[in-house]
Amino acid sequence: xxxxxxxxxxxxxxxxxxxxxxxxxxxxxxxxxxxxxxxxxxxxxxxxxxxxxxxxxxxxxxxxxxxxxxxxxxxxxxxxxxxxxxxxxxxxxxxxxxxxxxxxxxxxxxxxxxxxxxxxxxxxxxxxxxxxxxxxx
Numbered sequence: 001x002x003x004x005x006x007x008x009x010x011x012x013x014x015x016x017x018x019x020x021x022x023x024x025x026x027x028x029x030x031x032x033x034x035x036x037x038x039x040x041x042x043x044x045x046x047x048x049x050x051x052x053x054x055x056x057x058x059x060x061x062x063x064x065x066x067x068x069x070x071x072x073x074x075x076x077x078x079x080x081x082x083x084x085x086x087x088x089x090x091x092x093x094x095x096x097x098x099x100x101x102x103x104x105x106x107x108x109x110x111x112x113x114x115x116x117x118x119x120x121x122x123x124x125x126x127x128x129x130x131x132x133x134x135x136x137x
Contacts, residue, residue, distance in 0.1 A: 002067040007046075009054040009061060017046050017064065024066045025073075030136060038134060041115040042075055044108040045130050049079050053128065068136075075132040078124065 005020045007013040021042050025035045046062060054060040065076040113119050118133040 002065065004066075005064045007062055007064070008058045009050045009056055010058045011047070011050060011056065014043060014047060014050075018043055020064065021066065021075075028068070028136065034134075034136065037115040038073065038075075041112045041132060041134075042077070044112050045077055045132065048108060049077060049128075049130070053079055071136050073134045073136055077130045077132075079128040 003020070003024045005017070007016060018039050021039045022035060025038060042064070046064070049062055050056055061080050063076075063078045063080065065074075065078075067074050109119075112132070116132045116134050118131070120131045122129055122131070
């Protein structure tokens with residue numbers, strides 16, 4: 001089963017993304033914890049695309065594709081803007097330093113990598129794609 005959603009790059013569409021993912025996952029018998037983990041991970045990546053890659057330019061859009069492959073959930077988030085958004089190699093931040101410095105933000109991709117089994121960014125043509133997967137036994 002596959003499902004697709006296209007949204008404009010606006011934070012106002014994040015609730016629609018969360019509802020889309022939650023509704024898709026409701027077709028499987030998954031724990032609330034697993035559903036919430038996936039919803040949070042997808043929400044974080046979509047927010048990064050909207051805010052950092054597209055500057056909340058509502059003339060740009062993102063495509064989300066969700067599908068199950070046996071016991072694996074695959075999520076593809078494709079940015080259709082003109083800017084290539086390739087986050088650098090992920091390193092776990094020093095949480096003590098974050099707390100001491102009073103920093104805000106910058107923890108989203110750490111959270112995503114902990115919630116999902118696989119996180120990859122790549123380009124397709126001149127567009128950025130993020131692929132997330134999670135094994136759902």
